[in-house]
Amino acid sequence: MKILVIGSKSFSLVNFRGEMLKEFHHRGHEVVAVAPDYEAEIAEILQGWGIGYENVFLNRTGTNLVQDFRTFFSLLKMFRKQRPDLVLSYTIKPVIFASVAASFCRVPKIFSMITGLGWVFNRQHRLKAKLIQFWIIALYRFAARKNTGLIFQNPDDMREFLGRNIIDQGRAFMVNGSGVDVSHYSFSQPPEGPPGFIFIGRLLKEKGLMEYVAAAEILKKKYPEAVFEVLGRLDSNPGAISETEYRRLQEDPAINMLPETPDVRPYLKRSSVFVLPSYREGTPRTALEAMATGRPLVMADSPGCRETVMEGENGFLVPVKDPVALAGAMEKFIRNPELIGPMGKRSREIAEEKYDVKKVNQDIIRILEL
Numbered sequence: 267m268k269i270l271v272i273g274s275k276s277f278s279l280v281n282f283r284g285e286m287l288k289e290f291h292h293r294g295h296e297v298v299a300v301a302p303d304y305e306a307e308i309a310e311i312l313q314g315w316g317i318g319y320e321n322v323f324l325n326r327t328g329t330n331l332v333q334d335f336r337t338f339f340s341l342l343k344m345f346r347k348q349r350p351d352l353v354l355s356y357t358i359k360p361v362i363f364a365s366v367a368a369s370f371c372r373v374p375k376i377f378s379m380i381t382g383l384g385w386v387f388n389r390q391h392r393l394k395a396k397l398i399q400f401w402i403i404a405l406y407r408f409a410a411r412k413n414t415g416l417i418f419q420n421p422d423d424m425r426e427f428l429g430r431n432i433i434d435q436g437r438a439f440m441v442n443g444s445g446v447d448v449s450h451y452s453f454s455q456p457p458e459g460p461p462g463f464i465f466i467g468r469l470l471k472e473k474g475l476m477e478y479v480a481a482a483e484i485l486k487k488k489y490p491e492a493v494f495e496v497l498g499r500l501d502s503n504p505g506a507i508s509e510t511e512y513r514r515l516q517e518d519p520a521i522n523m524l525p526e527t528p529d530v531r532p533y534l535k536r537s538s539v540f541v542l543p544s545y546r547e548g549t550p551r552t553a554l555e556a557m558a559t560g561r562p563l564v565m566a567d568s569p570g571c572r573e574t575v576m577e578g579e580n581g582f583l584v585p586v587k588d589p590v591a592l593a594g595a596m597e598k599f600i601r602n603p604e605l606i607g608p609m610g611k612r613s614r615e616i617a618e619e620k621y622d623v624k625k626v627n628q629d630i631i632r633i634l635e636l
Contacts, residue, residue: 267351341367369412382548419548422569443549445623451558462493464537466552474543480589486520497524557617562609580612
């Protein structure tokens, strides 16, 4: 078969879908990865794997209808050129526009992966967000009709789509996130000395970044030897912090802002505990990487996050948007550092049992009937 995998960022094709693309190719299928913003480095990596690479126009976070129509026609042109047997898309705009364009081109099999419902679903109290959410739900419902199946990464998102009649039960499937390469993210013992906490993710308010900063400020006053780090990048997402807010964080004495890096492993290994109080996720890849490294978690009790934590075994869950509760959970590791090692080992066990990318890819292959 000829398989097209479509995402909204070039680097995600390698970082998040690389093992899946290689597995498709290993099984004898012709595979083409598709994304906007052509990058020569990404093209070279994909070529080395035997994977094709196509560039399309896509404005990832904008709401400009003219640009969205341009995205649709760019995908339509690409499908007519490639003539795939199966299309698999992930993230909101590829899911919506690629599904419809692929249907126009009579692609035999169309699948979408719902990797999270995004910032709009976290701001339902705002009028603008309600209007956008209404429009997005309508688009999802229209696109879902074109799909052979939708693949979800957590049960909350699946229930949301079923409850809103976006998809029927027979075409809804579940996998355990994107998976993690447990050999690439090898287990390491936590460092000795004062506990170090790390937040890794895009610098979005919906990731719980400001709650993490507030918790760090609370704890730094009581435990000045503790370390609180943030590793991430600015983003064009409407929920992203501004450059002014970023500079303010750089000057905050309670936290250490780390430079963006393509390899987070050294920073995970030097940390003691991973923290992500996100309001909503698909399944956070950074949490899986931390688990594979052998780090306990402090996560928000939110869709996509709660699945990664077995309470009291490999970490703690806290209420969403509650920096005081977050500080309390983090403080447990400062006051009881003997918890870090055993809980980190349990994280590694869960990563191997549930989130090993090889197991996740086998589930995807079964769903796609490859």
